[in-house]
Amino acid sequence: MSILRIPKSISVRPFNRQYSLLRRLLALDDNTADTAREVYPWDESPYEDLRTRAAIIRTQALCPVTSKSVNFVCPISGIPTHHSKEAWEQDKEYHEKKKYELLKKVNLYEHDLRSGREFDEFIFPGEQEHDFSTSLSNWDQFFYTRDFNPMNTEYNLAAATKVLTYPITIASTIHKLSPYSIEPKGPLTLEGLKSISALQYTLYPSHQKKQGEFKERPMRIFIVGAKMESMLPGYVWKQFGYLFPDTKFEFHFIGPECYFDKDTNSFARSNENGRAIVERYDEQITLHYHTLYFHELYNFGDLFPFDPYLDVFYLFHPGFQTADKPNWDKSLKGLLESKCPVYVTGYHDLDIRRELSWLLTHDLSDEMDILMNPTTNIFGSTKIDLVDFNPTETFQANNEILAFRGKRYHAIRT
Amino acid sequence: MPVVGIPKSHSKYRNQKTFEITPALYRVRSQYFNRNLIGFFAVTAIPLGVYLYTWKMLTTDDLSDIPIPPISDEELSKLKKEYSSKK
Numbered sequence: 194m195s196i197l198r199i200p201k202s203i204s205v206r207p208f209n210r211q212y213s214l215l216r217r218l219l220a221l222d223d224n225t226a227d228t229a230r231e232v233y234p235w236d237e238s239p240y241e242d243l244r245t246r247a248a249i250i251r252t253q254a255l256c257p258v259t260s261k262s263v264n265f266v267c268p269i270s271g272i273p274t275h276h277s278k279e280a281w282e283q284d285k286e287y288h289e290k291k292k293y294e295l296l297k298k299v300n301l302y303e304h305d306l307r308s309g310r311e312f313d314e315f316i317f318p319g320e321q322e323h324d325f326s327t328s329l330s331n332w333d334q335f336f337y338t339r340d341f342n343p344m345n346t347e348y349n350l351a352a353a354t355k356v357l358t359y360p361i362t363i364a365s366t367i368h369k370l371s372p373y374s375i376e377p378k379g380p381l382t383l384e385g386l387k388s389i390s391a392l393q394y395t396l397y398p399s400h401q402k403k404q405g406e407f408k409e410r411p412m413r414i415f416i417v418g419a420k421m422e423s424m425l426p427g428y429v430w431k432q433f434g435y436l437f438p439d440t441k442f443e444f445h446f447i448g449p450e451c452y453f454d455k456d457t458n459s460f461a462r463s464n465e466n467g468r469a470i471v472e473r474y475d476e477q478i479t480l481h482y483h484t485l486y487f488h489e490l491y492n493f494g495d496l497f498p499f500d501p502y503l504d505v506f507y508l509f510h511p512g513f514q515t516a517d518k519p520n521w522d523k524s525l526k527g528l529l530e531s532k533c534p535v536y537v538t539g540y541h542d543l544d545i546r547r548e549l550s551w552l553l554t555h556d557l558s559d560e561m562d563i564l565m566n567p568t569t570n571i572f573g574s575t576k577i578d579l580v581d582f583n584p585t586e587t588f589q590a591n592n593e594i595l596a597f598r599g600k601r602y603h604a605i606r607t
Numbered sequence: 608m609p610v611v612g613i614p615k616s617h618s619k620y621r622n623q624k625t626f627e628i629t630p631a632l633y634r635v636r637s638q639y640f641n642r643n644l645i646g647f648f649a650v651t652a653i654p655l656g657v658y659l660y661t662w663k664m665l666t667t668d669d670l671s672d673i674p675i676p677p678i679s680d681e682e683l684s685k686l687k688k689e690y691s692s693k694k
Contacts, residue, residue, distance in 0.1 A: 333634040337617065343619055344631050
């Protein structure tokens, strides 16, 4: 398993550089294909946690063809997927959609993360120079203009985007150089433009007016139902802060799984009066952890008043129709009453359509405006993951995005 | 601030010794490739067009449109003799 690192690979063949430069310039050969990596079956992986995970798949998952237990390792991807070789051969969808290619990548990414190579991609850049603007048109442009270490292989990209997708997804929706344009060319509706304009009024105040005339308090970003994203350290959120250097931010993580206490190794619960655990990263960024459900917190009223110019909600893969459904039912009322934009992300196309159908068929759907139609999130994670109880299903974090908001006027039936 | 050449920052995006572009920079630049190609052809078309037009004009022109003053055959032969004697 050799690791391709650019300085080494070039020092091996320094003399054909002139030719290769021209050829590659014309052909735009991105030579990111890293074919040298070996695919280990998870059962025989050198890393114990992957062997355990393979065992979990074998106990939990059911074969998509025969609905029996999984007992056959796909020879291409190295992941146990089907009951037997016959079932694997019969699964037409699996072969037609080339799902094994995705599963192979899952396998390679997981091994790469454990390989102990140098993770240069986690060396983050500092402040953005005033003269250089940041491009938010895609990941590559973003990394280049922010001067990250070059993400030369897909493994670099997968590791970095898995972490940065949360702050940069937020930034890409409210930044002035947001890649999402208004209908019919883009996913943004007219109501969406109104909400984003309100937020940008705060983020980019007019130079004619006195600074601080409008902003009496920091901008609040609520991450409701926070799970993974609340474990991200402050310097990852600071990458968001660098994109808006003139504004102060409070990140509010809301949900029972939002604060992982490393001392007790469990999800801590703050005291019952709903007071948050506050971590101050620096002048600009503070992180607040509310370990209650959103509707409980909303009823306490500590977060009032909500202001559409200063507050915005993000629901990263909420799973409206999963076991949490009763809580989301109660929370939706508060989300809509706040009149602030609410962004929802999903793991894949099917997932975001499920979330949207829940919203549109809900009792409160008359009170709701869609701000952004479901669309592929440009700053989704490029790392492909696997569902343990259905190993032929893959997903990517924040792959799809939509937005809604409570109606800003009384709904009148005509 | 120098505009031409490799930007001072982003130096990690090229090999430090050979200045070869890294795969990451290829991906960054790839979206500009088609537009740059069109721009390249547009810009080179101007001097190339001027050159070809000039070439065409110089090769096909027999200068017949320049009026020759009336001259008698006698005088012409005299002038020709003068010209050849000078050589």
